Structures are given as structure tokens and as C-alpha cells.
Ligand code: UDP
């Protein structure tokens with residue numbers, strides 16, 4: 001079946017509470033489009049029965065397909081698996097919690113038909129906590145300075161990709177993936193438009209502050225080696241200022257004789273330098289860790305079952 005016009009990729013992790021209403025909403029929109037479509041769900045190792053619900057949906061409707069992971073591998077892995085499943089000439093990636101309104105799909109398709117390879121609905125940040133909004137803004141400001149590719153604030157993973165954009169995303173071999181960066185890196189004609197942010201309908205966000213922080217660091221480091229460069233420059237300038245300071249001290253001692261205080265200066269210098277060294281080591285360590293990770297050539301996820309391997313609903317709940 002190669003005549004699918006639109007594929008929708010939906011990563012799901014513990015979404016049993018919303019998946020039915022999400023599916024109903026999405027299906028209503030897709031049915032109105034008058035195009036052939038498929039919905040590719042990826043169950044990212046949910047522990048709440050999401051997989052069984054997906055299995056039931058797939059059994060009911062041949063246009064629904066799913067892949068279930070053996071455990072939770074993270075949204076990046078789930079999106080990758082979803083993209084690999086798709087056959088459509090346009091692909092939409094969206095969250096299962098109805099924060100990405102299915103109602104926007106017709107408009108996205110319309111823009112795609114005008115020749116755009118990537119269509120990105122950008123959410124404003126209404127309804128999000130003050131702290132989180134401020135942190136996100138700061139993060140994007142820092143990232144913009146540190147990365148070779150451009151990230152747009154408010155553009156999440158919700159987007160439409162043309163077939164050739166999907167193929168280029170899939171052609172990148174790295175297993176430590178940062179999609180926001182990858183989508184921007186592949187290029188092609190891109191257009192974005194704004195929509196109103198909404199709260200997730202049910203269930204909980206899987207992104208605690210720690211997970212967000214880790215994701216942020218991943219994003220900064222997984223895309224280029226500018227942070228390493230930064231560490232080198234910082235080290236260099238600290239070293240130069242230390243030399244200048246030493247020279248100045250020598251001159252002062254020669255002119256005015258030795259003076260015992262200066263203890264504070266000494267301590268400050270030591271602490272500052274150790275700080276910089278630790279940061280630099282950390283940055284290098286991160287890269288070494290990444291090299292180690294890539295060198296193992298592990299697959300980004302392990303599949304437990306798909307709609308094809310597990311066509312009938314299992315007898316017992318897990
Ligand atoms: N998700 C996933 N694996 C994970 C975490 C999240 O597949 O490990 C999915 C989740 O089911 C949802 C989407 O990614 O469809 C976004 O997750 P969430 O709503 O928790 O993130 P937020 O909207 O708070 O950024």
C-alpha cells in the first residue's frame with residue numbers, strides 16, 4: 001500500500017486516559033480531509049494499558065498501526081520508530097495529549113501543498129507556569145548563541161514533514177537524537193504559524209524539571225562542539241589574565257617590596273581556576289560519553305510487538 005497521502009505519528013507513554021478521545025478527535029479531522037491516511041502510534045513502554053488500547057484500535061481500523069517498545073525509551077526514540085513506520089507522502093508528528101490540536105492538520109496540509117517541506121505550528125506559552133516559561137526563554141536564548149542550527153521558541157515536535165524531509169531525517173545515523181536540532185539541520189522550505197497553547201486533557205506531563213534539564217543539556221551538546229570551543233577560549237583568557245596579573249605583581253614587588261596580604265586574591269584565583277577546569281572537564285566528559293554511546297552502535301529502541309506481529313487482542317491483561 002503505497003498510496004497513503006498522509007501519515008500521522010503519535011508517540012504515547014502512559015496515555016491510556018486520553019488515547020481514546022485523542023483518537024476520536026484525530027479520526028474526525030482526518031476523515032473530513034478526503035485523503036487516504038494512516039495513523040502510526042508508538043507505545044513507548046507504557047505501564048498503564050496504552051498498548052492494549054492501541055491494539056484494539058488497530059484491530060478495529062486497518063488504517064491504524066502501532067509499534068510497542070519493550071520498555072520506555074523516551075520520546076525521541078518513539079518519534080524515530082514512528083517516522084520509520086510511515087508511508088505517506090506527508091507526515092504529521094503530534095502528541096497524544098491533545099495539546100497539539102488535530103484541527104490544525106488541514107491548514108498544515110494546505111501549506112504543504114503550497115510547496116513547503118516543513119510546516120510548524122508554534123504554540124504561544126499561555127497556560128504554562130511562569131517559571132517554566134522564563135526557563136524556556138532563557139534556554140532558547142542560550143541555545144541560539146551556542147548552536148549552529150536555529151531553534152524557534154515555541155516550536156515543539158508538532159510539525160508536518162514532506163516525504164523527502166522524512167527521508168533525510170531517517171538518513172541521519174546518530175542514535176543519540178535531538179529532533180528539534182535535526183529538523184532544523186535538514187533544512188528545506190519551512191513555514192510556521194502560531195496557535196494557542198492548551199493544557200493537556202488528562203494524565204500528567206512526563207517532563208519533570210530534572211528530565212527537562214537533561215533534555216536541555218542534550219540539546220546543547222548533541223549538536224556541535226561549540227561548548228568545547230567555549231571552554232578552550234575561556235581557559236585561554238583566564239590563563240592570559242593570570243599571566244598579566246603575575247607580571248603586574250612582580251613589577252609591584254620590585255617597586256614597593258613584598259607585601260603579605262594577597263591571600264584573598266590567591267584563594268579567588270585558585271577557586272576560579274578549579275571551577276573553570278571542572279566545567280571544561282565536564283564538557284569533555286559529556287562528549288567522550290557520547291562517543292562511547294555512539295561507538296556501541298546500539299539500536300535506539302527494542303520493539304516488543306507491532307500491529308502485524310500481534311493482530312489479535314491478547315487473552316490476559318499484563
Ligand atoms: N512521550 C513518549 N515517551 C516519553 C515521554 C513522553 O512517547 O518518555 C510522549 C507522550 O505520550 C506525549 C508526548 O510524548 O504524547 C509529549 O509528552 P508530554 O505531554 O508529557 O510532554 P509535554 O507536553 O509536557 O512537553
Ligand code: MG
Nearest residue numbers: 095097099200
Ligand atoms: Mg503534553
